[in-house]
Amino acid sequence: MGIQFNSATGVFALETAHTSYHMQVDERGHLLHLYYGRTIGQGNLSALYPRADHGFSPDYYACRRERGVSPDVLPQEYTGCNVGDFRLSCLVVRNEAGAAGADFVYVSHRIESGKYALEGLPSAHAETGDEVSTLCITLRDFVTGLELDLLYGVFADQDIITRAARLRNNGTESLRLEKVASLCLDLPFGQWDLIHFHGRHAMERQMQRTPLASAIQTVSSTRGASSHHHNPFVILCDRDATETAGLCYGMMLVYSGSHRTDIEVDQNGSTRLVSGIHDERFSWQLKPGESFTAPEALLCCTTSGLTDLSQRYQHFVRHNICRSPYRFKRRPVLINNWEATYFQFNTESICRIAEKAASLGVEMLVLDDGWFGKRNDDNSGLGDWFVNEEKLPGGLKPLIERINALGMKFGIWVEPEMISEDSDLYRAHHDWALTLPGRDPAMGRDQLVLDMGRQEVVDYLVEVLSDLLRNNHIEYVKWDMNRNMSDVYSRALPPERQGEVAHRYMLGVYRLLDTLTTRFPQVLFEGCAGGGGRFDAGMLAYFPQIWCSDDTDAIERLIIQHGTSFGYPISAMGAHVSACPNHQTGRTTPLWTRAVVAMSGTFGYELDLGKLSEEECHQVRQQIETFKQLYDVIQNGRYYRLSDPSRQLRYTAWQTVTDTESLVSLVLTHPEANARPLHLCLQGLEEDALYRVESLRIYGTTSTPENGAADADAYAGAVYSGSTLMYAGYTLPRMVGDFPSVQLHLVRV
Known part of the structure; x- marks a missing residue:
């Protein structure tokens, strides 16, 4: 070779x-x-x-x-x-x-x-x-x-x-x-x-x-x-x-x-x-x-x-x-406040979310958009990376101290590559924005794009973001980018070099990311561009994970995560359990099914935990414990697609395999009357090895309790050879109801 x-x-x-x-x-x-x-x-x-x-x-x-x-x-x-x-x-x-x-x-x-x-x-x-x-x-x-x-x-x-x-x-x-x-x-x-x-x-x-x-x-x-x-x-x-x-x-x-x-x-x-x-x-x-x-x-x-x-x-x-020290570390289970509060929050409301989350086993709180500048909606403030003390009196430090006192880490959202017209930064440096001379610019989310090809722009962002991370105990950064580039023209370049602007922009972004990730290796950086708008190997060189999509609907995510899996690892897919009815589709999906899908990613929550019932809170505790128990096989296992959601009308199934265990996950997307058996041929097992069913958990079916199959123990303990599971296959119990799901955990004996 x-x-x-x-x-x-x-x-x-x-x-x-x-x-x-x-x-x-x-x-x-x-x-x-x-x-x-x-x-x-x-x-x-x-x-x-x-x-x-x-x-x-x-x-x-x-x-x-x-x-x-x-x-x-x-x-x-x-x-x-x-x-x-x-x-x-x-x-x-x-x-x-x-x-x-x-x-x-x-x-x-x-x-x-x-x-x-x-x-x-x-x-x-x-x-x-x-x-x-x-x-x-x-x-x-x-x-x-x-x-x-x-x-x-x-x-x-x-x-x-x-x-x-x-x-x-x-x-x-x-x-x-x-x-x-x-x-x-x-x-x-x-x-x-x-x-x-x-x-x-x-x-x-x-x-x-x-x-x-x-x-x-x-x-x-x-x-x-x-x-x-x-x-x-x-x-x-x-x-x-x-x-x-x-x-x-x-x-x-x-x-x-x-x-x-x-x-x-x-x-x-x-x-x-x-x-x-x-x-x-x-x-x-x-x-x-x-x-x-x-x-x-x-x-x-x-x-x-x-x-x-x-x-x-x-x-x-x-x-x-990936170069981040976190590429092989277990990432904390987090709660993001975005779908719980959007821009309307203060110190006390965030702390209430954190207190509830900590009691359920969540390990990190991420403060999303709206903590800085004059930022009460998406029409102002981008570029002004200083704390809005009307929302957060005394700044970030008192809030972070209260979060840390709960035993939780603290993370924060930023969108450094963007600028609002209604911002101090724009009023001081309007020439830093990409706009065409003599024309009103196209506006995406009422914001403009900074000219990242200019050294002074990158230097400014290095300084303000370094101050933010140096002066506050921030252990996670969600790095967003919520519009694409139009009106591409730099006031720092002569006419004959205007064709260089877009590529110089990317070189500037890479320079900024390289500087910050090198300077703050203890920080877990997550990429985001309106969700998965920059889910690529270039970004993964700096971000060990990327928010997979702004669509948090679990059934939609099955297709998104299926496509992503063809080139990118599970450990890179940012995935959360969100509220129902879902904020993007209006669909209602069982809480456990939402968790099964989110576990095929970095796993976290993005909803108001205070609105959950006592039973749902019990499920969240179980989900977090289950994810921790299965973390190695989920994050480090070899990944197999057991179905094609673009062709398979009834279910989506996938499997991860290590040398010692395997996890099969399935979501029934289209229950049928008088349904045929759900039969899977597994992959990636050793033919001559024996595998014990450690657990078979069925979630969300109306024939069993919401927190799992009552008769799950009836399946536990059965032993099969790898060849049997791969070639004869495994038949799952019948499931009915709206979007039930399964986790079949096998341990090699």
């Missing part, structure tokens, strides 16, 4: 535990992609691509007589620009004369142990010194002097290959980059389905699977954020791939801004995927001696189906993207 280069054939072979990735420097110095798939060992695969003359596919100049050597049909590792490849391009670059063109040829390469780093951008890291090796291939366009470093990080045991691109102007004149992709992946053979994760606010990451057509299909965001609408993560898989079988490729961007992934099936049936920063309104001036780095992408390939692909991404994101 690792990286090998055969100087005689010009072949690079990147070998992981189960995959091979081959490319070759051809006789003209161009870097061709040869193969990515199941391990094949070394060898020269160039014979897979015989030369043939294709009409209207121009040849390289040196091959104009022999023909059949066209960049338009050869598999490329990273394309040039405007030199005869009419398929998707990785790059658009113009010189001072306005001519667009680049033709990259091999110059050199180096192989190193350890992982490369990217300037100003989050990227994967190694947990141990020997788990990753780096390949850097340098190519050059000899006309412009533009150099391209293609960077590969080979995490052999994880079957992950990271990719990034760095451009360097070694010429004598300025260049303008109008498109810079992070990677190109050519798959010359095969027919593929595209799986992507679309949605909208409060309905994020809806999995959709469609066959690729002879066309270009695009998954993108121009919103200045990875967005609720199209996650920067896609899968290409065999048409007949399932959860447990089939060839699958994953591509995940480590980037939180506007992005674009295009997939094209060309005239020869070849498939090309190009992904990176969105090129709409993007341009970057590259003066002589300057460089530009594209964000990292995470590639994974498996022949074992979608579950294996998901588990590899889940493990890698948690271990090699």
Whole structure:
């Protein structure tokens, strides 16, 4: 495993535990992609691509007589620009004369142990010194002097290959980059389905699977954020791939801004995927001696189906993207006051919530929006990060002391990247907001976006947020972002650099997050962007968890969390038990079912606990105790999807498995009269091992008490082999009522 280069054939072979990735420097110095798939060992695969003359596919100049050597049909590792490849391009670059063109040829390469780093951008890291090796291939366009470093990080045991691109102007004149992709992946053979994760606010990451057509299909965001609408993560898989079988490729961007992934099936049936920063309104001036780095992408390939692909991404994101000390720590069970009070609260009302929560076993109180500035609704105050003492007399310290005296931690909500027109900060620095000259700006939630590309803006936020965290015993920060970017114009940049604003914004955000998370490692930071509007690997480099969605309806969350699970770990999914009727949908769901769904995330509460009945309070105590008992198998277990909620009308089921135990969870979403048995074939168990039913708890069914199945003990103690549970399966007791749920806990004996 690792990286090998055969100087005689010009072949690079990147070998992981189960995959091979081959490319070759051809006789003209161009870097061709040869193969990515199941391990094949070394060898020269160039014979897979015989030369043939294709009409209207121009040849390289040196091959104009022999023909059949066209960049338009050869598999490329990273394309040039405007030199005869009419398929998707990785790059658009113009010189001072306005001519667009680049033709990259091999110059050199180096192989190193350890992982490369990217300037100003989050990227994967190694947990141990020997788990990753780096390949850097340098190519050059000899006309412009533009150099391209293609960077590969080979995490052999994880079957992950990271990719990034760095451009360097070694010429004598300025260049303008109008498109810079992070990677190109050519798959010359095969027919593929595209799986992507679309949605909208409060309905994020809806999995959709469609066959690729002879066309270009695009998954993108121009919103200045990875967005609720199209996650920067896609899968290409065999048409007949399932959860447990089939060839699958994953591509995940480590980037939180506007992005674009295009997939094209060309005239020869070849498939090309190009992904990176969105090129709409993007341009970057590259003066002589300057460089530009594209964000990292995470590639994974498996022949074992979608579950294996998901588990590899889940493990890698948690271990090699997240950096927070909390990525492996048990997070506190929290209560957030938002859906209990919204903006209408004071010290006493918050303390009443905390007192009730503490009596039920909740471990942290999070004070949400409205504690600062002139903030009684969402029309003012953003940017003024000082305490509103009309609500909180004496500031945060007296409140925090009272919370801590209850044995609870204290957390707080902030939205640092935004500014209200009605704020002291805007009145002092209106030029810090992104607005177009001479135009009234579009307003989202009656707020504007700060120009995070300006160093003075980042410095201001570092100072005020550091003061907040330094002067108060705050152990958790919920970092929100409640609108997308429009009116993108910076008053700090000249006209020719306005195309840089959106990407400079993200670099500024990353700089701010890197500074604060490094300065305050004891603080648990949770990301949020109106819920899941920036649920991506870039944010997870700083936030070990992200609020999964503003939709807290448990039945809706089944679909949202299902889609999220294809690329991201359970430990990253912020999930709470909220009030019923639900504030977003009006649906009423049993309290225990809400908890079963929220347990497949970070787990907490977002409702007025004081309004619960005595029986409901008893259930909350049980839920918290159950979550603590099952924490290891939930948070650290391998995750299996046992149903597809987009196709399965009756139930949604999922399973987590460790070496010693397993938990199966199911929510019945559509009870039926004269129902067929609920039968599941489990996954991930050891065939020859024995598993004892530690408990089978049925919640919310009208045939049993709300706090669990009265006859649950009748199922406890039964022992089955792993092969029996996986192949013969397990049949659950009949359930009726509105949205009942099940937790089946198995312990290996």
